[in-house]
Amino acid sequence: MLLFTPGPTPVPQNVRNAMSDETMHHRTPEFEAIFAKTRKHLFNLFKSDEVVMLSSSGTGAMESAVTNLCHNTLLNVNSGKFGERFGKIAIAHGLGNVEIKNEWDTPVSVEDIIEAVKNNPDIDAVAVQISESAGGLRHPVEAIAKALKEINPNIMIIADGITAVGVEKIDITNIDCLIAGSQKALMLPPGLSILGLSNKSIEKIGAGKGYYFNLATEIKNQRKNTTAWTAATTLTIGLLEILETIEKNGGLEKLYAETELRAKAVNAALQAIGLHIYPKTPARSMSTIDDENASEIRKILAKDFEVNVAGGQDHLNGKIFRINQMGLIPTYEMAWVVNSVELALSKLGRREYDGTANKVFNEIFFRVAKVER
Ligand SMILES: *Cc1c(COP(=O)(O)O)cnc(C)c1O
Numbered sequence: 001m002l003l004f005t006p007g008p009t010p011v012p013q014n015v016r017n018a019m020s021d022e023t024m025h026h027r028t029p030e031f032e033a034i035f036a037k038t039r040k041h042l043f044n045l046f047k048s049d050e051v052v053m054l055s056s057s058g059t060g061a062m063e064s065a066v067t068n069l070c071h072n073t074l075l076n077v078n079s080g081k082f083g084e085r086f087g088k089i090a091i092a093h094g095l096g097n098v099e100i101k102n103e104w105d106t107p108v109s110v111e112d113i114i115e116a117v118k119n120n121p122d123i124d125a126v127a128v129q130i131s132e133s134a135g136g137l138r139h140p141v142e143a144i145a146k147a148l149k150e151i152n153p154n155i156m157i158i159a160d161g162i163t164a165v166g167v168e169k170i171d172i173t174n175i176d177c178l179i180a181g182s183q184k185a186l187m188l189p190p191g192l193s194i195l196g197l198s199n200k201s202i203e204k205i206g207a208g209k210g211y212y213f214n215l216a217t218e219i220k221n222q223r224k225n226t227t228a229w230t231a232a233t234t235l236t237i238g239l240l241e242i243l244e245t246i247e248k249n250g251g252l253e254k255l256y257a258e259t260e261l262r263a264k265a266v267n268a269a270l271q272a273i274g275l276h277i278y279p280k281t282p283a284r285s286m287s288t289i290d291d292e293n294a295s296e297i298r299k300i301l302a303k304d305f306e307v308n309v310a311g312g313q314d315h316l317n318g319k320i321f322r323i324n325q326m327g328l329i330p331t332y333e334m335a336w337v338v339n340s341v342e343l344a345l346s347k348l349g350r351r352e353y354d355g356t357a358n359k360v361f362n363e364i365f366f367r368v369a370k371v372e373r
Pocket residue numbers: 007057058059060082129131132133160162163181184190
């Protein structure tokens with residue numbers, strides 16, 4: 001079965017092999033050397049002033065960002081489940097909370113953010129997804145961050161990049177905290193999350209907040225290539241392996257360019273067979289289709305064509321399906337995925353099969369790619 005859900009994503013064979021060695025003790029020079037190399041790669045990926053790895057799923061990094069960077073009121077953007085989560089974290093910790101809510105296909109506007117911040121002087125941090133995975137939506141985070149810093153340079157900008165870091169180049173000039181998670185674009189099993197931090201955010205963190213998720217404690221240790229608590233040694237070894245693999249494959253720029261081109265080719269192929277792209281501003285991390293037969297299409301894809309794509313949650317349950325674009329994806333696999341969707345439509349009697357999806361996908365992906373190579 002081809003795993004094409006936007007998280008978890010498939011773990012490459014060489015990464016699984018790297019993680020199959022005997023468990024290493026975390027307080028050893030051997031592990032510290034691996035940790036140091038991994039940190040170096042992460043600085044290249046995040047381009048931030050500091051990076052911190054945590055043994056937790058992505059939500060742990062979201063929680064540590066909110067508790068350490070927000071001391072008063074958090075503004076969160078709810079255009080989906082993950083954005084909503086930031087508000088729930090703030091409330092759980094007794095922080096003030098203001099939320100901007102939109103339908104899951106709609107990006108937040110810079111104007112709405114600015115207005116909320118001007119109306120609520122208590123807001124000292126803003127949290128937003130770069131790619132909101134619930135509906136495959138891209139928020140204009142860079143523009144939001146720039147506008148916010150112009151009115152208040154002390155406001156903290158927390159950007160959840162769990163389905164964006166490793167997918168596209170992110171301008172972090174005005175971002176204080178950029179979050180990634182292992183099981184999405186980084187092609188690893190779940191259990192590791194990473195924060196890229198600005199110097200300004202480190203000032204605000206000060207002595208830190210909380211215990212396990214106290215970022216000051218972690219920064220102090222990780223600058224010495226160790227961790228405050230037991231490191232996720234196996235996942236760190238896997239992370240180093242995948243980051244080295246990306247380098248060997250031509251580096252981040254190539255990965256970003258291929259991801260963009262493939263997402264474009266898939267979206268065009270699906271539109272060419274009459275399907276509709278759900279988000280108004282699609283993220284590159286996934287292709288999201290809203291369709292009255294979304295459930296049936298997913299079932300046919302799994303049963304007849306060995307393709308596993310994700311559905312929707314909450315009110316979008318049965319109404320959308322999402323095809324992963326994150327990671328090092330073999331082109332022939334994606335060609336099969338779009339072809340399978342076309343075959344599924346023909347099984348449902350919606351459209352006679354004529355190979356359009358595959359043709360459009362290949363034309364866009366290979367014609368453009370040929371020029372670039
Ligand atoms: C997956 C995901 C998360 C984190 O979820 P975990 O299950 O805690 O790893 C957060 N934000 C986005 C946008 C995600 O896609």
